[in-house]
Amino acid sequence: xxxxxxxxxxxxxxxxxxxxxxxxxxxxxxxxxxxxxxxxxxxxxxxxxxxxxxxxxxxxxxxxxxxxxxxxxxxxxxxxxxxxxxxxxxxxxxxxxxxxxxxxxxxxxxxxxxxxxxxxxxxxxxxxxxxxxxxxxxxxxxxxxxxxxxxxxxxxxxxxxxxxxxxxxxxxxxxxxxxxxxxxxxxxxxxxxx
Numbered sequence: 001x002x003x004x005x006x007x008x009x010x011x012x013x014x015x016x017x018x019x020x021x022x023x024x025x026x027x028x029x030x031x032x033x034x035x036x037x038x039x040x041x042x043x044x045x046x047x048x049x050x051x052x053x054x055x056x057x058x059x060x061x062x063x064x065x066x067x068x069x070x071x072x073x074x075x076x077x078x079x080x081x082x083x084x085x086x087x088x089x090x091x092x093x094x095x096x097x098x099x100x101x102x103x104x105x106x107x108x109x110x111x112x113x114x115x116x117x118x119x120x121x122x123x124x125x126x127x128x129x130x131x132x133x134x135x136x137x138x139x140x141x142x143x144x145x146x147x148x149x150x151x152x153x154x155x156x157x158x159x160x161x162x163x164x165x166x167x168x169x170x171x172x173x174x175x176x177x178x179x180x181x182x183x184x185x186x187x188x189x190x191x192x193x194x
Contacts, residue, residue, distance in 0.1 A: 096151075101151060103142055103146075104160065108139055114132045126177045132168065139164060
């Protein structure tokens with residue numbers, strides 16, 4: 001096995017059978033191997049794999065087709081402070097968005113349950129819808145705030161609000177408190193004169 005510096009890397013063939021990374025020259029109980037999950041290797045390995053203090057070792061195989069084995073000893077790179085901060089911010093936003101989405105779902109569920117109960121009630125009065133309209137207004141407010149801060153997409157917010165409005169209208173039609181207007185007649189097509 002020959003030890004080479006990383007400047008000799010250009011003279012090596014571009015395809016290797018195996019690439020091993022070791023944490024230190026002295027073997028540990030687990031043969032000094034550690035997993036580098038952030039490194040990806042393709043058929044052609046770039047020089048960027050090696051850090052300033054890295055060491056490259058190459059061994060050739062016997063036979064008609066030589067097989068090369070490359071061993072690089074390098075330390076795993078520390079994450080940049082900006083990446084750590086981004087991860088921290090992402091986690092904070094995830095929890096914030098999770099709470100907002102949960103509140104939206106809870107408000108919608110309350111409205112839908114009230115509407116289902118009112119629909120099943122045979123002797124329901126038109127005034128009973130007023131308390132549900134108040135719950136719908138609160139749900140709309142929560143949905144609008146979630147859209148404003150970017151937790152929900154605006155189309156998602158519109159779809160959720162539409163779902164509540166359609167369900168309310170269905171209950172009103174079911175009890176006869178609302179009669180939809182008939183669809184307008186289509187205008188007759190004008191005959192083309194030549």
